Amino acid sequence: MKTDIPIILASQSPRRRELLSRIGIDPIIMPSTITEKINTDDPAEAVKLLSRQKAENVAAKLESCYLVIGADTVVAADGKILGKPKTHEEAAEMICRIEGKTHHVYTGVTLMMSDESVPPVTFADETAVHVYSMTADEIAAYASSDEPMDKAGAYAIQGAFSAYIKGIEGDYANVVGLPVGALYQALKAFISKAEKEV
Amino acid sequence: MKTDIPIILASQSPRRRELLSRIGIDPIIMPSTITEKINTDDPAEAVKLLSRQKAENVAAKLESCYLVIGADTVVAADGKILGKPKTHEEAAEMICRIEGKTHHVYTGVTLMMSDESVPPVTFADETAVHVYSMTADEIAAYASSDEPMDKAGAYAIQGAFSAYIKGIEGDYANVVGLPVGALYQALKAFISKAEKEV
Numbered sequence: 001m002k003t004d005i006p007i008i009l010a011s012q013s014p015r016r017r018e019l020l021s022r023i024g025i026d027p028i029i030m031p032s033t034i035t036e037k038i039n040t041d042d043p044a045e046a047v048k049l050l051s052r053q054k055a056e057n058v059a060a061k062l063e064s065c066y067l068v069i070g071a072d073t074v075v076a077a078d079g080k081i082l083g084k085p086k087t088h089e090e091a092a093e094m095i096c097r098i099e100g101k102t103h104h105v106y107t108g109v110t111l112m113m114s115d116e117s118v119p120p121v122t123f124a125d126e127t128a129v130h131v132y133s134m135t136a137d138e139i140a141a142y143a144s145s146d147e148p149m150d151k152a153g154a155y156a157i158q159g160a161f162s163a164y165i166k167g168i169e170g171d172y173a174n175v176v177g178l179p180v181g182a183l184y185q186a187l188k189a190f191i192s193k194a195e196k197e198v
Numbered sequence: 199m200k201t202d203i204p205i206i207l208a209s210q211s212p213r214r215r216e217l218l219s220r221i222g223i224d225p226i227i228m229p230s231t232i233t234e235k236i237n238t239d240d241p242a243e244a245v246k247l248l249s250r251q252k253a254e255n256v257a258a259k260l261e262s263c264y265l266v267i268g269a270d271t272v273v274a275a276d277g278k279i280l281g282k283p284k285t286h287e288e289a290a291e292m293i294c295r296i297e298g299k300t301h302h303v304y305t306g307v308t309l310m311m312s313d314e315s316v317p318p319v320t321f322a323d324e325t326a327v328h329v330y331s332m333t334a335d336e337i338a339a340y341a342s343s344d345e346p347m348d349k350a351g352a353y354a355i356q357g358a359f360s361a362y363i364k365g366i367e368g369d370y371a372n373v374v375g376l377p378v379g380a381l382y383q384a385l386k387a388f389i390s391k392a393e394k395e396v
Contacts, residue, residue: 001361024358158220160220163379164379164382165369165370167325167368167379169365171363181360181365
């Protein structure tokens with residue numbers, strides 16, 4: 001992805017930064033300072049709203065012209081949105097909800113020019129994740145490790161939890177934290193418009 | 199994955215080694231010395247045969263008791279098996295075959311005790327990969343990079359090619375080179391049998 005427009009990632013997730021670097025983007029990191037509030041039960045709507053709030057929060061602090069990427073990821077299982085576990089007990093509860101069945105991961109993304117020269121773009125991508133049945137020992141061992149602690153849904157698909165992944169339907173990167181394929185396609189169109197406005 | 203049986207990976211792929219490390223396996227690396235010959239047009243049969251040949255080749259060289267993992271990955275598009283490109287021109291031809299449509303990736307795996315105390319297990323996993331349409335410039339830029347050169351099908355799903363991945367159906371790790379989920383399940387059963395024989 002080639003552009004002279006400086007890109008800001010409104011997230012402190014090292015995984016999102018790494019995913020962007022794979023497609024040739026080395027963003028400035030500027031986490032948003034919003035308090036995350038979800039007023040909807042629809043996970044796709046929730047992540048779109050939160051990605052928009054994050055991008056707007058960061059864009060409002062900027063003096064000159066940047067492209068801001070906001071993103072938010074949630075896991076939905078049995079109609080319930082799973083956030084990040086605060087304790088190992090919470091992690092074990094979340095793993096019990098997802099083992100042996102299928103859940104869905106949603107990442108919302110907002111692309112925004114800080115000078116509003118181009119209308120913002122917001123979209124969400126959904127990936128289904130099929131998880132093998134796990135024994136009580138496997139659940140306890142995984143939940144007591146460090147890996148689940150800062151992850152939505154209490155697992156890292158790219159970590160030790162890969163042992164329990166039967167398969168997915170959709171973009172794998174979306175589960176890690178950014179739908180890289182859809183994001184690249186959206187960025188191409190967005191940057192093309194933004195460069196005409198410079 | 200806990201066992202006292204030493205594990206050998208009959209492959210020099212650093213990606214396979216990394217995938218095993220995620221599930222707690224730090225194998226001894228001992229690449230096979232077979233000449234790869236495929237006598238079948240069925241990609242699942244081909245990778246099963248080759249994984250078996252690789253495991254047998256390495257197992258035959260061992261004096262004491264090891265668990266040997268053999269693996270082979272191919273990409274099949276339009277009924278044709280795509281190997282590793284030898285030149286950037288071949289890489290461009292392969293990318294032209296897969297862009298804008300769906301292809302399938304097959305990895306065959308064989309688990310074998312070098313002392314034959316347990317019957318070997320061989321299986322294959324299949325993942326469908328949906329690729330976005332690419333412009334001629336995008337194909338040329340990707341094919342002229344180093345990334346495609348040692349990869350079956352001329353791309354790395356975990357690299358810059360992630361920009362062009364619309365989604366997959368199946369295990370992502372299978373596309374990288376080892377079906378980690380299915381492998382973990384098979385290893386649990388295989389190691390349980392092997393430990394009874396020790």
